[in-house]
Amino acid sequence: xxxxxxxxxxxxxxxxxxxxxxxxxxxxxxxxxxxxxxxxxxxxxxxxxxxxxxxxxxxxxxxxxxxxxxxxxxxxxxxxxxxxxxxxxxxxxxxxxxxxxxxxxxxxxxxxxxxxxxxxxxxxxxxxxxxxxxxxxxxxxxxxxxxxxxxxxxxxxxxxxxxxxxxxxxxx
Numbered sequence: 709x710x711x712x713x714x715x716x717x718x719x720x721x722x723x724x725x726x727x728x729x730x731x732x733x734x735x736x737x738x739x740x741x742x743x744x745x746x747x748x749x750x751x752x753x754x755x756x757x758x759x760x761x762x763x764x765x766x767x768x769x770x771x772x773x774x775x776x777x778x779x780x781x782x783x784x785x786x787x788x789x790x791x792x793x794x795x796x797x798x799x800x801x802x803x804x805x806x807x808x809x810x811x812x813x814x815x816x817x818x819x820x821x822x823x824x825x826x827x828x829x830x831x832x833x834x835x836x837x838x839x840x841x842x843x844x845x846x847x848x849x850x851x852x853x854x855x856x857x858x859x860x861x862x863x864x865x866x867x868x869x870x871x872x873x874x875x876x877x878x879x880x
Contacts, residue, residue, distance in 0.1 A: 712806060719807070723798035726791055733788035737781055744777035768843065775841035779834040786830035790823055808871035816868055820861030827854030 747759075747770060763773060797815050801807050831851035838847040 715807060716802065716805070719798055719801055723795060723802065726795040726798060730788060730791040730795055733784050733791055737784040737788060740777045740781040740784065744774050744781065747774045747777070772841045772843055775837050776843065779837040779847070782833045782837065783830055786826045790819075790826050793819060793822060806875070807868055808875050810869060810872050813865045813869035813872060816861055817865035820858045820863075820865060822858070823861060824855050824858030827851040827858060830854075 759770075759773075763770060766773075768776070797812075797819060800815060801812055804812065806812075828851060835844070835847060838844045
């Protein structure tokens with residue numbers, strides 16, 4: 709088995725994983741959004757035993773729980789958007805048969821930029837929500853890991869572009 713075959717096999721695994729993560733993000737987004745909507749519309753009231761238990765155990769108000777669910781939904785939305793583009797990258801790469809193309813390098817660079825921007829926007833929105841509901845101590849996510857991932861993807865794009873140049877040189 710050649711190195712390219714191993715890379716392609718790894719790409720197929722990563723494509724499958726990205727699809728699974730995307731499905732989880734969509735389900736999580738739906739569940740948190742529905743939960744927040746049900747709480748906000750008083751369909752779920754504090755008389756509900758589970759809700760009463762959650763509010764009491766966490767020592768938060770109904771409004772704070774709604775805000776926490778909305779912050780989680782926002783985070784899942786931005787993570788899902790990025791994951792959808794990652795899945796598209798793997799699909800395109802598998803169709804091309806090699807990651808070492810200029811188009812592939814451009815896609816990876818766009819993923820890096822997108823990840824960096826989405827991480828900053830997501831962190832700003834969730835920080836704002838937690839600040840608004842007076843639970844800023846609960847927000848333990850600063851987005852630094854996501855920004856670092858974005859920067860790494862931009863650097864990987866340069867490596868892939870170099871590989872594409874070497875491949876193009878072999879063909880001539």
